[in-house]
Amino acid sequence: MEISLIAAFDKNQAIGKNGDLPWHLSSDLKHFKNITTGNTIVMGRKTFDSIGRALPNRKNIVLTRNLKWQCEGVVTINDVNDIFEICKNDSEIFVIGGAEIYNAFLEIATKMILSYVETEVKDADAFFPKFKSENWKIMDESEIIKEENDDFSYKIITLEKSTK
Ligand SMILES: NC(=O)c1ccc[n+]([C@@H]2O[C@H](COP(=O)([O-])OP(=O)(O)OC[C@H]3O[C@@H](n4cnc5c(N)ncnc54)[C@H](OP(=O)(O)O)[C@@H]3O)[C@@H](O)[C@H]2O)c1
Structure with a gap:
């Protein structure tokens, strides 16, 4: 099983602010939807x-330490390693x-779509999380993207762990 991290971050690798995304990037959300739908x-x-x-x-899986937490349409796990059985x-x-x-999965991830x-x-x-770029190989790099409803321009880089 390939474990892929998918994230959007700024020049300082910031991903969030006050519990939310710090920007509106409509085309990136579409890209996220395309990649994850059916998976x-x-x-x-x-x-x-x-x-x-x-x-x-x-299939939505949520990681929590709260053993009682449940929500409709969600599979709950309490330990990162539960993923291997549930997603076998x-x-x-x-x-x-x-x-x-991201931090909990970085070690066992083999791909990143950033x-x-x-x-x-x-x-x-x-x-x-900080990652060692020398352990990752760039497999694909998009053009710079900025569509009508995007706050900022961005590019998408796909990396694979070179030590896997
Ligand atoms: N830009 C992007 O691509 C992107 C993507 C996603 C999210 N975000 C942003 O990231 C921010 C949220 O990140 P966050 O780090 O605060 O929270 P998070 O990673 O979404 O969730 C943290 C929670 O996960 C559970 N958890 C963490 N490690 C665990 C482990 N080893 N075992 C079991 N459960 C574990 C705990 O839940 P319990 O407290 O219930 O135990 C913990 O409080 C928001 O601002 C969000 O908008 C950005």
């Missing part, structure tokens, strides 16, 4: 709360954040 997504309980519902047409029939799963969950957003968020409070 399994894994998120932290706080990211689930910020979205507010299970995302349709995807998936060829690829997508870890969609936030900061704590949107590099051309801005510096002031007072950001959630960050993508």
Whole structure:
């Protein structure tokens, strides 16, 4: 099973502010939807709360330490390693954040789909974890994208772990 992290971050690897995304990037959300629809997504309980519902047409898995936490349309796990049993029939799963969950999965991830957003968020409070670029190989790099409903321009870089 391939574990792919999918994230959008700014020049300082900021991903969030006050429990939400720090920007509106309509075309990047479409890209996220295209990649994840029909597949399994894994998120932290706080990211689930910020979205507010299970995302349709995807298997939604939420990681929480609260053994009682449940929500309609969601498979709950309490340990990162539970993912291997629950997703044993998936060829690829997508870890969609936030900061704590990217950190928890970085070691075992083999792919990252990263949107590099051309801005510096002031007072950001959630960050993508530092990673060693020498351990990752660039497989694809998009053109610079900025569509009508995008706050900023960005490009999407796909990396694969070179030590896998
Ligand atoms: N730009 C992007 O691509 C992107 C993507 C996603 C999210 N975000 C942003 O990121 C921010 C949220 O990130 P965050 O780091 O605060 O929260 P998070 O990673 O979404 O969720 C953290 C929660 O996950 C659970 N958890 C974490 N590690 C765990 C472990 N090892 N085992 C079991 N449960 C574990 C805990 O839930 P309990 O407290 O319930 O125990 C913890 O409070 C928001 O601002 C959001 O908008 C940005």
